[in-house]
Amino acid sequence: MTVTRFPPSPTGYLHIGGARTALYSWLHAKQNNGTFILRIEDTDLERSTQESVQAILDGMEWLELDYDEGPYYQTQRFDRYKEVVQQLLNDGHAYHCYCSKEEVDIMREEQRAKGEKPRYDGRCRHRTEPVDGVSPVVRFKNPLDGDVVIEDLVKGNIIINNRELDDLIIARSDGVPTYNLTVVVDDLDMNMTHIIRGDDHINNTPRQINIMRALGADADGKELPKFAHVPMILGEDGKRLSKRHGAVGVMQYRDEGYLPEALLNYLVRLGWSHGDKELFTRQELLELFRIEDVNRAASIFNAEKLLWINHEAIKALTGEELAIKADWHFSQKGITIADEPLAGQALELVKERTKTLLELVDQTRFFFKDIEEYDPAALKKWVKTATPDILTEVYKRLEALSDWTAENLHHVVQSTVDDLEVGFAKVAQPIRIAVTGSTQSPAIDQTLLVLGRDTTLARVHKANSAFEQAVVARQA
Numbered sequence: 001m002t003v004t005r006f007p008p009s010p011t012g013y014l015h016i017g018g019a020r021t022a023l024y025s026w027l028h029a030k031q032n033n034g035t036f037i038l039r040i041e042d043t044d045l046e047r048s049t050q051e052s053v054q055a056i057l058d059g060m061e062w063l064e065l066d067y068d069e070g071p072y073y074q075t076q077r078f079d080r081y082k083e084v085v086q087q088l089l090n091d092g093h094a095y096h097c098y099c100s101k102e103e104v105d106i107m108r109e110e111q112r113a114k115g116e117k118p119r120y121d122g123r124c125r126h127r128t129e130p131v132d133g134v135s136p137v138v139r140f141k142n143p144l145d146g147d148v149v150i151e152d153l154v155k156g157n158i159i160i161n162n163r164e165l166d167d168l169i170i171a172r173s174d175g176v177p178t179y180n181l182t183v184v185v186d187d188l189d190m191n192m193t194h195i196i197r198g199d200d201h202i203n204n205t206p207r208q209i210n211i212m213r214a215l216g217a218d219a220d221g222k223e224l225p226k227f228a229h230v231p232m233i234l235g236e237d238g239k240r241l242s243k244r245h246g247a248v249g250v251m252q253y254r255d256e257g258y259l260p261e262a263l264l265n266y267l268v269r270l271g272w273s274h275g276d277k278e279l280f281t282r283q284e285l286l287e288l289f290r291i292e293d294v295n296r297a298a299s300i301f302n303a304e305k306l307l308w309i310n311h312e313a314i315k316a317l318t319g320e321e322l323a324i325k326a327d328w329h330f331s332q333k334g335i336t337i338a339d340e341p342l343a344g345q346a347l348e349l350v351k352e353r354t355k356t357l358l359e360l361v362d363q364t365r366f367f368f369k370d371i372e373e374y375d376p377a378a379l380k381k382w383v384k385t386a387t388p389d390i391l392t393e394v395y396k397r398l399e400a401l402s403d404w405t406a407e408n409l410h411h412v413v414q415s416t417v418d419d420l421e422v423g424f425a426k427v428a429q430p431i432r433i434a435v436t437g438s439t440q441s442p443a444i445d446q447t448l449l450v451l452g453r454d455t456t457l458a459r460v461h462k463a464n465s466a467f468e469q470a471v472v473a474r475q476a
Contacts, residue, residue: 002034003193006060006067007183009041010052013249014059016241016301017198017233020267024230025196026065027268027289037190038070043182045075059250063260064282069190074182081177084185084215085138085170093214094170096136097124119166138171140181140211148206153228154294155199160206168207180204184211192225196291199229228291231271231298241301257356258306259325262313266306270299279312311355319348326357333361335368343368345450349442363440367450371437371459374466378439382430382467390420390430391464395457404453410445434463 004025008018029036038060042048057071074081088094099107099120108118125141143162150158170181177185183204187195205227218224233241253263265280272295274280274288317325323343330337337343346367347360354360397412417427428444435456441447448456 001193002029002032003037003191004029004034004196005037005039005187005190005192006065007039007041007186008056009044010049010056011044011047012052013055013251015249016267019059019063019250019263020233020270021197021230022060022065023063023264023267024228024272024289024291024294025194026067027285028194028196028291029068031286031289034193035068036066037072037192038067039072039074039186039190040070041074041179041182043074043177043179045176048075055249055251062251062254063264072186072190074186077182077186078177080189081171081182081185082175085177085181088140088170088211088214089138091214092141094138094140095125095127095167096130097139097167097169098127098131098134098136099124100134117164120168122167125167135173137169137173139167140170140207140214142167142207142210148209150202150205150209150227153194153226153292154231155202155229155296158202158205162206162210165207165210170211180207181211184208184215187225188212188215188217194228194291195225196228196230199231202229205229228294230294231296233270233301234298236300236302238300254328257329257358257360258310259313259357262310263306265313266309270301271295279309279316307355314351314354314357314360317351319344319346319351322347322351322357322360326360329357329361330365330368333365335361335365337368340368342450342452349446349450366436366438366441371435371462373437374433374463375438378429378433379466382433390416390427391434391460391467393420394427394431395460395464398448398453398460399457401453404449406445406449409448413444430463430467431460435459 006018006022006025008014008022014022026036028034040053040056042053060067085094089096097120104120107121107123111118111121120139124136124139130136142165146162148160148162148165150160152158168180169178171177186192187208209224212218212224216222235241250263254260261282264282264285268280268285268289269278272289272293274293280288314322320343323337323340326347327337340346346364350360350363354363394412394416397416398409401408401412413424413427413431417424420427429439431444432439432441432447435441435447435451451459
C-alpha cells in the first residue's frame with residue numbers, strides 16, 4: 001500500500017512550498033488508495049512553538065488536505081530514537097565522538113586552507129576510551145567507499161559517492177536526536193513507501209539511505225522508500241521565494257480572500273502540467289496528477305496568476321456556494337448571512353467582477369447591513385448635479401408597485417428618466433447611492449430586486465432626507 005507523509009517543522013507558519021509538498025504527497029496517496037500521514041517534526045526545541053503547530057493544523061484543515069494518520073509529534077518519540085541510536089552503536093554503525101566544536105572548526109579550516117572539502121575526518125571512529133569530562137555526540141559511521149544511487153521519480157538517478165559524505169551527528173551531547181536520524185526512524189516505523197519533498201533535501205537523502213540500510217531497511221527482500229525531490233519555488237527575480245516576493249503563510253491567503261481550491265490549483269501547476277489546461281477540480285487532480293510528471297526545473301511564483309485563478313474559481317461557484325465560502329469573511333465584518341434567504345442571489349450579482357472574497361464582501365455588504373454613511377464624494381456630486389426631488393418621485397413610483405420584479409423595477413427607473421427628460425445616470429445614480437451608500441453596485445433593477453421592497457423604500461426615504469439636509473447645508 002502507498003504511504004506518504006508531510007512532515008513540517010513548527011518553527012513558523014505553513015508556507016507555500018510546504019503546502020505544495022503536502023498537496024503532491026496527498027494526491028499521490030489518495031489516487032493510489034493509500035495513506036497520507038501528518039508528522040510534526042518538533043525536535044528543534046528552541047524554535048518550535050505551539051502557535052506554529054496550530055498554524056500548520058489550521059492550514060491543512062483550510063486546504064482540506066485531510067490526513068489518514070497523525071498528527072504524530074517527534075518529541076513524543078524520543079525513547080524510540082534513543083533505542084535506535086543504541087542499536088546503531090551496538091551494531092558498529094555508530095560511535096561516540098569526543099571532539100569539541102573548536103576542534104571540528106579548526107579541522108575544517110585546515111581542510112579549506114588545503115583546498116579540500118570541509119568535513120569531519122572520522123578521527124574518533126576507532127577511539128576505544130572515553131574522554132574524561134566530555135559528553136560525546138554520537139556519529140553515524142558512513143560507508144567509506146561505494147556509491148549511493150537515488151532512484152528519484154522526478155530527477156532521475158542521482159549518484160553520490162560515499163567519499164563525499166562524512167560521519168554526521170545523529171545524537172547531540174545532551175542525547176537529543178538530530179533530524180537525519182529522526183526522519184529515518186519515523187519513515188521506517190511508519191512504513192513509508194514514497195518520500196516526496198523539496199529538492200533542497202537532496203544532500204540529506206544519501207545520508208538517510210545509508211542509515212536506512214544500516215537499520216536493515218533493504219534486507220530480506222524489503223525495499224527502501226522511493227524518493228521524489230520536487231523543484232524549488234522561486235520569486236520572479238530567480239531567488240528563493242520569501243516574504244519580499246509576497247510569499248506569506250497559507251492562512252494569510254485565507255485572510256486576503258483566496259479560495260483554498262484556487263490556491264491548490266495554482267500550487268499544483270508550480271511544477272506540473274497537463275497539456276494547456278490551467279484550471280482543475282480536485283477530482284480532476286486526483287485523476288490526472290502523476291508525481292513522475294513533475295518538472296525538474298524550479299518554478300516561478302506569480303501573484304497575478306494566482307489572483308486570476310482565484311477570480312476564475314469564484315466565477316465557477318454558485319451564489320449559494322459563495323455564501324458558504326464567504327461566511328467567515330462576512331463574520332469578520334460583523335455581518336451574519338447564514339440565515340439570509342437571498343444571500344446567494346446577492347453574491348451571484350457581483351461574482352463576475354470580484355477577484356477575492358474580500359472584494360465580494362465589500363461589494364455586497366450593503367445587502368445585509370444598513371447604510372451608516374454615504375460616500376462623501378458621491379454625496380457631494382449628488383448635491384451638486386442631481387435633479388431636485390428626484391428621490392421623492394422615485395419613492396412614489398416604487399411604493400405604487402404591486403409586483404416587485406426586475407422588469408417592473410427597470411420600468412420605474414426608465415419611466416422616471418423619460419418623464420423628467422434627463423439621462424439615465426441622473427436617476428440611477430441617486431437611487432444607487434441611496435440604497436448602497438456608494439456609486440458602485442450591480443444593475444440597479446437587480447439590486448433593488450434582491451434588497452426587497454421594504455428595505456428599498458426605507459433606504460430611499462432615508463437618503464432623500466439626507467439629500468435635502470445636504471442641499472440646505474450647501475446653500476447656507
